[in-house]
Each structure stands twice: as structure tokens, then as C-alpha cells.
Amino acid sequence: MNRRLAAAVDVAARHGVAQRLADGSRTLYRRRADALTAWVAAGRRDDLTGWRAALGPLVRLVLLLAAAGLTYRAARAAPWLMWLLAAGWGLAAWRAGAREQPPTEEPETTSEEDPAGAAVALLREVLGDRPAVHLSEVLTHLQKHGQGEGWKVADLRARLEALGVPTDPKVKVGRVPTRGVYRAALDAHFPIEETSPSPTQVDAA
Template identity: 80%
Template sequence: MNRRLALAVDVAARHGIAQRLADGSRTLYDRLTAALTAWVAAARRDDLTGWRAALGPILRLALLGALAYGAYRAARAAPWLMWLAAGAWTLAAWRTGAREETPVEEPETTPEEHSAEAAVALLREVLRDRPAVHLSEVLTHLQKHGQGEGWKVADLRVRLEALGIPVAPRVKVGRIPTRGVRAADLDRHFPTRETSPSPTDVDAA
């Protein structure tokens, strides 16, 4: 009986370790993907048009490709580098998984802090004068300011839609189509003084 119990405890411990590594790896991958996507998209020039506007993202994509190829050649030349990289990733995933396992006590907040107005203000801040923004860029902005820790793009989308903020499935920013928010949709659903409908439009509606 004791042997069976010890075996069950050992299996449970191994499962917990594997789950922690899996959760940490998934979070690291999502963060890295979101950060790289936002970094590439941020290079687009809004003051230019055509291929000149997209030249920045293209150059950054080329740089990422060159770095990936360089890492591949280095690993082929020195296979021990793969073990080093795997060890570093495992350690980072383990630490990230530990932070996810620890319950975070959220401070008491007022309804205004979770209101649609606060979310719209944040989106307008990230949008600046651009017509649209990817959710990955918004999430990166949040996490840089100590918010949305451990969130994925899907988590952000669910929260925005729960507040009545429209999220488009394919928004092009820097020629990269993915989920995002359009400034026109914000103006239509949450008009400011500058974007509020004129009396004629109200009467016509």
C-alpha cells in the first residue's frame, strides 16, 4: 500500500513539473511572438505610402531571418550550443511557470478602473494618429507598464469585447493582418467631442 502511495505521489510530482514547464514555455512563446510582431509592425512609416511605408517592417523581418539563419549555422557548427539554448529556455520556462502557479492577489479596484472608458483611453494612447493597432502591440504596451502579466492576446480580446469594444479579426498594420482595433470603430462606438455625430446625422438616424 505504501509503495502504491509513493508511486502515485511520484507520478503526480512529475506531472506537476511537466505542467509547470509546459505552461511556462507557452507563456514565453506567446510573449516572444507578441513582442516580435509589435517590433516589426512599429517600423512602419505612417508619413509614407506604398512600399516606402513598409520598408521598415521588411528590413526588420530580414534582420530576424538573418539572425535565425545565423543561429542555425552556429548550432550546426557547434551542436553543444543547442544544449545551452535548451537549458536556458527550460530555466526561463520553469521560472515563468512558477510565477503563473503563484496566485496573485489583485488589489481592490474601483469600477472606473475596469470601465470601457479607461480601455478606450488606453487604446487611443497606443493608436496615436494611426488608423489601427494590433492587439499584440496593445498587450506589449500593457505589460511594459506592469499590467496584464501572464495575459495572452486572446485574454485581451475577451476583456475588450466584454467591455463592448469591437475587435476586428484581420487588421492590417505594416502589412501584417491579425486581430486588432480600428480607430474608426472606436470613434463610432465611443465618440469623443471631435468625433461625435453632428445634429444632422442624429436627425437622419
């Protein structure tokens, strides 16, 4: 059951060009930001102290700002350059988005299966009789069953929210408030139908 639910959540959330570009853009931004930050920090000299040691990073930061200013002025002078920049970013984001997608097995689903319903069933399975659950616990549950390898809580959150599942940033389970799902909010968005089979009944079928 967990394999089928996790596969349905992942396939639905990853569907479409827009989602892939969004994932790739986030990855590309993080990589560029990390690389530039490391480059600026690498300008610091360990053989100097005080402001002299910080002069290298400062110079590199000024160079970055100058490059950004020149790029902006060039784009204002020749607007068509923006199309080239946008196309280059889009292509890089598309490739990065493909690499970010974790490999998954073919989902054991039928074309009639509702991915959102599968995700809700998974959440209710982990919730049990409790009023709330942390996404970290849901992710641990998935990974114990061989799913969501390499995912972080943010990845699971994005997949659930893409399916319309409400999450809350301050769900308190015990005394710890963090990102999770309230049963009341889940039931409000996805009312329980009396005829709906439980996850155990689905497995048994």
C-alpha cells in the first residue's frame, strides 16, 4: 500500500512542464548562490588579519555587483538579451529539474486511481487516531517502506500541497511545533465518505 501511495503522490506532483521547471529553477538558484558565496568567501586571506583579510571578499563582492549592473544596463539597452537570458535559464532549469527527480518504480496504479485520495489515505494511515501528525513522521514512515529515498520534509510538503493537501507550519505534536497536517483540516478538504474502504481493506482487495 505504501509503495502505491508514494508512487501516486510523486507522479502527480511531478506531472507537467511547469513543475519540472520550478524544481529545476530552485535547484539552479541554490547551486548558483552557493557557488558565488563560496567564491566570495575564498577571497579571504588567512595570512592577514583585520580589514586586510576581508579585503579580498569585499573586492569580489564589488566585482559581482558590477557584473550585475552591467548585465542590467545591457538588457535595458538591448531588450532582446532578456529573451536569451530567459531561454538559457529555462534550458538549464529543465535539465536540473530532470536530475532532481528521484528514480521511482512504475506506480502500481490504474488510470482511475485518484492520487490525492491515495495521499490522503496515507496520511490517515499514519495519523491513526491522533489529531495531528508531523510531516517528518510521514516521511520516516515512507522511507521505512523503501519510498521517498533522498527526500526532505520540504520535498514531501511540495508534493502534498501540489495535490491540494493542507499543511500547517506550526503543528504541535507533543510539545514540538513544526510542519505537519491536522486531521480536522484534512477532513475539511477531503471529507470521509462512509463507503470509502480503509487502507487495510484496499490492501486486502
